[in-house]
Amino acid sequence: MTSLLLALMLLHHGTGTYDSTKSVTLSGTVTEFAFTNPHAALFFDVKDANGKVVNWAIEMNSPGVLARAGWTRRMFKAGDQITITVRPAKAGTPVGLINRQRPVIVNGKEVLKADGTANPID
Amino acid sequence: MRIRSTTLFALISILSFTGAVFAQQHDPRDLNGVWARQSRVLTMSNEAPPMTPWGKAKFDAAKPVYGPRAVPGGLGNDPVMTCDPLGMPRNLFLEVSIYPMEIVQTPKRVFQLFEWAHLWREIWTDGRALPKDPEPRWMGYSVGRWEGDTFVVNSLGFDERTWLDHFGNPISEDARFEERYRRVDRDTIELTMTLDDPKAYTKPWISEKKIFKLDPKHEIEELFCVPSENEAFNKRVRDPGAGVTNK
Numbered sequence: 001m002t003s004l005l006l007a008l009m010l011l012h013h014g015t016g017t018y019d020s021t022k023s024v025t026l027s028g029t030v031t032e033f034a035f036t037n038p039h040a041a042l043f044f045d046v047k048d049a050n051g052k053v054v055n056w057a058i059e060m061n062s063p064g065v066l067a068r069a070g071w072t073r074r075m076f077k078a079g080d081q082i083t084i085t086v087r088p089a090k091a092g093t094p095v096g097l098i099n100r101q102r103p104v105i106v107n108g109k110e111v112l113k114a115d116g117t118a119n120p121i122d
Numbered sequence: 123m124r125i126r127s128t129t130l131f132a133l134i135s136i137l138s139f140t141g142a143v144f145a146q147q148h149d150p151r152d153l154n155g156v157w158a159r160q161s162r163v164l165t166m167s168n169e170a171p172p173m174t175p176w177g178k179a180k181f182d183a184a185k186p187v188y189g190p191r192a193v194p195g196g197l198g199n200d201p202v203m204t205c206d207p208l209g210m211p212r213n214l215f216l217e218v219s220i221y222p223m224e225i226v227q228t229p230k231r232v233f234q235l236f237e238w239a240h241l242w243r244e245i246w247t248d249g250r251a252l253p254k255d256p257e258p259r260w261m262g263y264s265v266g267r268w269e270g271d272t273f274v275v276n277s278l279g280f281d282e283r284t285w286l287d288h289f290g291n292p293i294s295e296d297a298r299f300e301e302r303y304r305r306v307d308r309d310t311i312e313l314t315m316t317l318d319d320p321k322a323y324t325k326p327w328i329s330e331k332k333i334f335k336l337d338p339k340h341e342i343e344e345l346f347c348v349p350s351e352n353e354a355f356n357k358r359v360r361d362p363g364a365g366v367t368n369k
Contacts, residue, residue: 003182016186016187016188016192016194016195016198017187017194017195017196017363017364018363021225034354034355034358036348036352036354036355037345037346037349038205038239038345038346038348038352039352039355039359041358042358043358049164050297057362057363059359059363062221062345063345064221064343064344064345065220065343065345067343089362089363089365090361091194091363091364093362093363093365094362095359095362095363097294104295109281
């Protein structure tokens with residue numbers, strides 16, 4: 001088992017934080033969009049099956065790269081209902097890297113198509 | 123009639139030849155423009171030369187957050203995680219393959235403007251020699267000259283606190299670094315590099331050929347690594363992502 005994991009890790013040249021083999025789609029309520037350098041981050045509350053609210057943090061690319069792909073700092077605001085897909089942290093904590101191979105939906109509207117643009121390096 | 127068709131043929135030949143020349147036209151000694159890296163090999167090449175004991179110790183102390191030895195962001199010690207300068211030659215590797223670089227030529231200096239960290243590098247072309255035994259600098263010291271249509275840059279005086287690349291390969295103050303830039307057509311610059319660092323490696327490390335493509339529509343963005351914003355990001359995203367708790 002350990003050697004298999006090691007082999008997978010050696011094959012994978014991405015970041016050490018996120019599991020690029022997994023993709024999780026989450027829906028919840030935005031608490032904050034930090035359009036910060038060198039990485040933007042989106043925070044939002046997700047209710048789990050037991051009704052417990054967990055605040056997720058999503059790592060994104062730099063504002064400059066996001067702006068080139070048509071993003072703005074007003075793209076998400078507190079209270080927005082969003083559906084977003086992430087590569088989850090290997091640690092199992094509520095942290096993920098945005099997966100732009102899937103669309104981003106805000107208040108029922110697809111604001112970003114599944115086009116892979118401005119995906120952070122993974 | 124015969125004369126007319128010959129004339130017409132000649133005219134068409136001249137026009138199409140001129141068109142072809144204009145389409146291909148570029149001055150090989152003009153490197154101005156915004157250039158984006160094509161290769162995703164994020165260091166000199168895939169195969170590092172054998173390290174000296176000093177180099178190996180430095181390599182072992184490095185905990186990269188990228189590549190085969192990657193640890194989660196919150197557990198790594200890559201200088202980039204605290205917005206420390208990447209320094210040279212590292213600015214030519216991962217970041218420049220994501221965020222482009224602009225080259226600006228002036229009579230006595232060539233500048234490289236790196237989008238990452240909103241940083242510039244100066245390469246003196248006024249004929250000066252490299253300093254002898256200089257104080258180390260993040261960006262080192264660089265002079266450039268033309269060998270035919272190849273722009274050759276020689277550098278030294280790097281700061282040992284930098285990593286060579288995102289994999290945590292070492293570089294020492296004794297390193298000498300040569301870059302050879304060649305604009306092979308209007309849209310393409312080829313770059314090969316040699317790192318000669320006897321304190322860190324047992325033999326020179328010669329790079330594979332790197333390709334930069336002209337990106338005429340791109341304007342260099344303001345992309346600072348902002349320490350306060352980055353620290354907040356580390357606490358709120360990287361640390362929990364690594365399972366590190368901090369209150």
